[in-house]
Amino acid sequence: MVNFLSGCDCMRPFTGEVVDKYTKNPILKAKVSVVGYKSIKYTDSLGKYMLTVIESGLQCYCKSKKEILIEKENYESIKISAKKESKIELEPVANHYFLSETCIPKLDTLDGQKVFSIAEKPAEFDGGESKFFKYLAETNEFPSITLVDEQFTTYYVTFIVDRYGNIRNECIYKQFYEFGLSETEIQVLNVIRKMPKWKPAIINNESVNFRIKTPIKFKPY
Numbered sequence: 001m002v003n004f005l006s007g008c009d010c011m012r013p014f015t016g017e018v019v020d021k022y023t024k025n026p027i028l029k030a031k032v033s034v035v036g037y038k039s040i041k042y043t044d045s046l047g048k049y050m051l052t053v054i055e056s057g058l059q060c061y062c063k064s065k066k067e068i069l070i071e072k073e074n075y076e077s078i079k080i081s082a083k084k085e086s087k088i089e090l091e092p093v094a095n096h097y098f099l100s101e102t103c104i105p106k107l108d109t110l111d112g113q114k115v116f117s118i119a120e121k122p123a124e125f126d127g128g129e130s131k132f133f134k135y136l137a138e139t140n141e142f143p144s145i146t147l148v149d150e151q152f153t154t155y156y157v158t159f160i161v162d163r164y165g166n167i168r169n170e171c172i173y174k175q176f177y178e179f180g181l182s183e184t185e186i187q188v189l190n191v192i193r194k195m196p197k198w199k200p201a202i203i204n205n206e207s208v209n210f211r212i213k214t215p216i217k218f219k220p221y
Contacts, residue, residue, distance in 0.1 A: 014051045016086035018043050018070055023180040027090060030072040034082060037066075074098065074178065097174035103158060104173055108211060110160055115209040121202035123161035123210040125195075136216060139191060155188045155216045163207035165197035173213065188216065 018030045026047025033040045034053050043049045053066070066082040075090040108115040125132035156174035159167050170192045176182045181189075201210035 012053045012066075014053070014068060014082055014084060014086070016049055016068075016083075016088055018047045018049065018072075018088045018090060020177055020180075021089040021091045022182065023177050024089075025177075025180055027072055027075070027178070030070055030075075030090065033069050033071075035067040035069055035079065092177055097156065097176065098178045100171065100173050100175055103171040104211070110162060110168060110209045113163075113209055115160055115211050116201060116203065117211050117213075119201040119203050119208060119210055123165075123201040123212060124199045126197075126199060135195070136191065155185060156213075157188065157192055157216055158211060158213045159192055161198045161200055161210050161212060163200050163209055165200045167193060167195050167198070 014034065016032075018027045018032070019025060020027060026045070027043060028045055028047065030043040030047070030049075031040060032043065032049045032051060034051060037053050039051050039053055041049045041051050051068075067079050068082045068086070068088075069077065069079050070088055070090060071077045072090055074093050076093060078088065078090060080086065080088060108117075125135070156172060157170065158173045159170035162168050170189050172181060172185050172189065176185060200207040202208070
């Protein structure tokens with residue numbers, strides 16, 4: 001049986017796109033609903049959605065104002081005035097980090113050889129940990145926090161010190177945003193990438209690849 005809209009029924013489509021406020025990347029599976037109605041949709045891989053609201057009764061209210069509610073885990077929910085087409089920016093929840101799924105592989109190898117996280121003698125910056133953090137604090141290239149990132153003061157960095165002491169595969173394993181890195185995170189990685197050689201880790205009197213995981217903290221200006 002086919003249902004037809006009556007003379008005083010009306011159908012209103014709403015379409016739009018949901019993106020991260022800072023990276024401008026599309027947000028997948030954000031929940032989109034019209035306040036007061038049962039219609040619910042989730043954004044696709046491009047952050048797109050399409051909702052349809054059907055109204056009926058003695059009088060049609062197609063021109064009445066409606067609100068769209070957008071919800072997504074780890075983002076602030078937002079309610080906006082419904083339009084035929086909208087581009088909506090969601091703001092990440094303050095001080096929440098997204099765990100990178102690709103930064104540290106389950107089978108951690110480098111050039112076909114195992115990367116260790118425990119060793120008889122771990123990899124070390126020349127002069128030890130205190131010298132390492134002193135180097136970060138004194139380098140002229142260490143970034144200032146942007147207005148976007150000022151809610152975050154800790155950067156979760158990991159990298160591999162290969163068996164020759166070179167810095168390899170640096171990345172942020174806890175990211176500010178779900179998709180992509182912030183400007184400041186990229187600057188932090190540039191500092192790590194340009195570090196001098198470390199003393200490689202030692203196991204059974206042989207140099208091995210070794211993974212370093214370290215939070216880098218500094219105060220916003």
